[in-house]
Structure formats: structure tokens, C-alpha cells
Amino acid sequence: MKEMICIVCPKGCHIKVDENGVISGYTCKRGLEYAQNELTCPKRNISTTVKLISKKLTRLPVTTNGDVPKEKIFEIMELLNNVVVKAPVNLYDIIVKNVLGTNIDIIATRTIKE
Numbered sequence: 001m002k003e004m005i006c007i008v009c010p011k012g013c014h015i016k017v018d019e020n021g022v023i024s025g026y027t028c029k030r031g032l033e034y035a036q037n038e039l040t041c042p043k044r045n046i047s048t049t050v051k052l053i054s055k056k057l058t059r060l061p062v063t064t065n066g067d068v069p070k071e072k073i074f075e076i077m078e079l080l081n082n083v084v085v086k087a088p089v090n091l092y093d094i095i096v097k098n099v100l101g102t103n104i105d106i107i108a109t110r111t112i113k114e
């Protein structure tokens with residue numbers, strides 16, 4: 001028996017997968033999809049900061065515009081450690097396109113004018 005907590009919404013349903021692969025404990029379709037993805041290809045969103053050259057701030061908050069494979073998170077974080085952005089930056093500007101071939105972009109989550 002494998003157990004997991006659904007992280008799709010704050011309800012946090014306790015999902016179980018038995019020896020035959022039967023999934024139970026979810027209370028909506030999104031929970032079932034989450035459990036199926038966790039069993040095959042777990043994915044996560046990344047929110048972090050990258051180095052910023054601007055007059056006032058030194059870090060720019062960024063996020064992925066979708067979920068990336070969990071196994072690539074460490075590699076993506078290493079890549080982002082070497083990213084330097086120069087202001088001005090607009091909210092949702094693409095900072096890294098198609099990061100590590102995932103078809104997901106790293107985007108800015110804040111506007112920095114100068």
C-alpha cells in the first residue's frame with residue numbers, strides 16, 4: 001500500500017494505492033490525475049529567485065509557467081543559479097525559455113522598472 005497527500009488543493013486528501021494499483025481516497029478528478037501522475041511522472045512547480053541587476057533590488061522572483069518533472073528540479077535550480085537579469089523586467093517576461101527542454105518557461109513574477 002502506498003499513501004500520498006494530494007497537493008492540488010488545500011483540502012489535502014489522503015490518497016492510497018493498493019498492491020493492484022487501485023487508487024482510492026481522492027474526492028475529485030484532479031486528485032485522481034495527481035495520483036496517476038505521481039505514480040508515473042511526478043511534476044512540480046518551481047518558485048525561486050534569480051540574480052538581478054537593478055538600482056534597488058538584487059533578486060528577481062521567478063516561477064515556472066507549468067509543472068516540470070520532479071527529477072529535473074535540481075538541474076533547473078543549478079541553471080537558475082547562473083542566471084543574471086538586468087532591469088527593466090516586466091511581470092511574466094520569459095527569463096529562460098523551454099528550460100532544459102521541458103517546454104516550460106521560467107517567467108518573472110514581478111515588474112522591476114529600474
Ligand code: SF4
Pocket residue numbers: 006007008009010011012013025026027028029030031032034
Ligand atoms: S482530491 Fe481533489 S479535493 Fe482532494 S485534495 Fe486533491 S484536488 Fe483537493
